[in-house]
Each structure stands twice: as C-alpha cells, then as structure tokens.
Amino acid sequence: MAKRILSGIQPTSDSFHLGNYLGALKQWVELQEGNDAFYCIVDLHALTGEIDPALLRKRILSSAAQLIALGISPEKSTLFVQSHVAEHNQLGWIMECIAGFGEANRMTQFKDKSAKGGADSARVGLFTYPMLQAADILLYQAHYVPVGEDQRQHIELTRDLATRFNTRFGETFRIPEGYILKSGAKIYDLQEPTNKMSKSSGSAAGVLEIMDTPEANAKKIKSATTDAGREVKFDEKEKPGISNLLTIHSALSGKKISDLENEFAGKGYGDFKGAVAEVVVDYLKPIRTRALELLEDESHLVQILHAGADKARTVASATVAESYKNLGLVL
Secondary structure (H helix, E strand, O other), X not given: OOEEEEEEEOOOOOOOXXXXXXXXXXXXXXXXXXXXXXXXXXXXXXXXXXXXXXXXXXXXXXXHHHHHHHOOOOXXXXXXXXXXXXXXXXXXXXXXXXXXXXXXXXXXXXXXXXXXXXXXXXXXXXXXXXXXXXXXXXXXXXXXXXXXXXXXHHHHHHHHHHHHHHHHHXXXXXXXXXXXXXXOOOOEOOOOOOOEOOOOOOOHHHOOEOOOOHHHHHHHHHOOOOOOOOOOXXXXXXXXXXXXXXXXXXXXXXXXXXXXXXXXXXXXXXXXXXXXXHHHHHHHHHHHHHHHHHHHOHHHHHHHHHHHHHHHHHHHHHHHHHHHHHHOOOO
C-alpha cells in the first residue's frame, strides 16, 4: 500500500536556491514515485513575519511554478496552498488547545527568533505556529514527513500532540514518522564557503537562485571565492571554495568528484569555474524557462492549485469531522 507523504515549504523569497533544491526538493520529486504525496505551500506560516501583500502573492505563485518546473507533478502529487484549505486553521486551534505552554516555549525556533528581536516584539503566531504545523501534518494522516534534521523537534511535538489526543478522545490521528532527508549534497555560500548557502547570508552573490538569469548565475560562479594554490582538489578544510564548486558540479552532472579531480588535473581555477558555470546554467535554464511559462498563464496555475486544494480538502475535512466528533462537538 502507498504511504502518505506530507511536506511543506514557505513562500518567503522570489526564488528557491540550489541548496533548497539539492537538500530537499529533489528528494520531494523522487518521493512522488510509489507514494501518495501531499506537498503544500505553507503561506499561513509566512504571516508570522513582516509581509508585503503584493509580494507575498507573487511569491506564492512563484513557489508553485518552481515546484512544478522542478518536477513536482500535479498528476502524481497533491500540490496545494495551505490557505486554500480552511481545515488547517480549524485543526490548528484544536492543537493549540491540547498543547501545553511549556511545550510551545521550548521550541527552539521561537526561542532563536524572539531572542533576536526581543520577546515583546515577537508575534503570537510565531509562538503558536508549531501547533499549526502539527495540524498541517495530522490533517492528512501522513505516514512520513520529509524534513531536515532541524525540524526533528517539530515532528516530536506533532507525535506527542497526536498521541495525547488519541489517548484522551479516541483513535483519531495516525502517529507520523519523520523521514529525515538523507544528507544530499551540502551546498555552501559561494562567497563564504564555510557557511551554508542561505537567503539570510550577507551577500546575494553567494547564492545560486533558480530564477536568476543564466548570465547572473554564471557570473556568481566565476566570482566565487577560491583558495590558495591552483589545484582542483576536494579538501573541505584547506580548500572549502573549490570543494564546494566540486560538490555542485558533481551533484548536477552526476560525475564523481574523483573523476572531476582527474579531469581538471593540471588546469587552473579559471577553466574549472567555467565548467561549473556551464553545468549549472545547463541544468537550471530549462527549469527557469518552464517556471516563467507557468507564471505567464496565472489563471491556469491558480486552477492547478485549486484542483490540488480540492483533493486535499477531501482528506482534511474527514479528519476534522472525526476530531470534532471525538471532542463532543455537535456536527
């Protein structure tokens, strides 16, 4: 029997970057095969920060277009926007009512973010969003939740809340398991190759964005920080810049790093960077082109998302009805 998969991504930037793709989204595409996959653009979670309504709308649509262009198939998977399925909010409130204040207070992301801006300026939604995240998962009776290691605490909270509800009110939710994504290629910032590639990094020049023009990405690679010497060799400690570029080339070309070292033996960094730029451009260009095509026909893209929401709602509404019944609410 096919296993139910649920994962989500926030629409918090204009473009996903290469680290997002190789770290998680590439595995989302693979997990479509043989599983019943539900993939959600979690726009309600994006409301916990400062928002510009026009920009948020643009980013939700851009996220959907990129996911499809990267290989998420609306035929194989249920692709939808969180706010299109009202049951997320309904079950989110129930999760808030069974979660303890202490549990919420221990969530590291709230502690980290509120420490930066001060607890008084933190939104209540930032404090309670792990309960909405638990609802996102439990609504779909997911077997597995593909997440990074940093989300393990959220999966544990979800399991605790589901177990508590089931114990008090009767079997309602499947207890999900975290599917900790196998560590794919770790991609680092092109300008600061000891830091993970991230939108929050100091310089946009270090981040390879899927929706950037081929020329912009080629320029970023050719301007990437390199190391002393001229040898193209994988050594994360002594040569983090070149090692990062070798990892990128290998992940996209499918060539082994040892073979690339042999291929560029005796050649300089300039030749190697040119080859990496070519591989990246060739890989990302058709993805960007497809995403832009989808964004040109906005009504069709919204239609795809509405169809996904209809499929999601069928499952979500049954879960909410069961939880309401077991709570004693009158249906």
